[in-house]
Amino acid sequence: NAGVTQTPKFQVLKTGQSMTLQCAQDMNHNSMYWYRQDPGMGLRLIYYSASEGTTDKGEVPNGYNVSRLNKREFSLRLESAAPSQTSVYFCASSWDGSYNEQFFGPGTRLTVL
C-alpha cells in the first residue's frame, strides 16, 4: 500500500516550458487535490476533484490545468511555466464527504528559471 505517490520529486524548467506533474493513490479515495506550498504562505489549493470525471478550481488556479484520468490518478499541467510557479507541489486524496483526513504525497519541488 503505497498511499499517495508523486512524480517527479524534483524538476527544473525554463520559463515558457510545459510539464505535467503526476499523482496516483491506491486507497480507493474519491477526492483528490493539488496544493502549492510557498514560504510564509502555507498551503494553497490549486484544483480539486470531488470524484472521477469532475474538477473544480481552488484558490490559485491561474496558469494550471488538471486531469482526473481515472479514480486513481490526478495530474497537474503547467502549459507555459513562469518563475512565479516555483514552489513545492503536493497532491492529496481523501474519502468524499465530511471531515475526512486528507492523505498527502511527498511533494514535487519545481524550480522555474
Next chain:
Amino acid sequence: GDSVTQMEGPVTLSEEAFLTINCTYTATGYPSLFWYVQYPGEGLQLLLKATKADDKGSNKGFEATYRKETTSFHLEKGSVQVSDSAVYFCALSDLRGGSEKLVFGKGTKLTVNP
C-alpha cells in the same frame, strides 16, 4: 472567506519543555478543525482533529480543544522531544460546493534542542 491564523514561528524549545502553538479561525458555519504536521522532506500528515465545539483531539501526546466561543484550536504538548521538530499547520474544513476543502494557516516551524 474562511481563514486560519496561527502563531508565527520559528519556535525553539529545549527538550521536555511545554509547547503551545496558537491557532484562531474565521468561518461561516461550523467547520472541523485539524492540526497537520510536516517533518523535514516529507508531505503533511494528520496529527489530530476535532469535528465539533468542545471536542478535544489528541495524538502522540499533543492535544487541542475546539473552542467555539473564542474561535480557537491551540495545539499543546506537555513535554516535547527532539523528534517533534517539524512544521505544524492548523487547518479548517470548508464544505461549500459539496466537497471538503482544507484552508491552512501559514505553518509554525518548531525546533526542539536536546
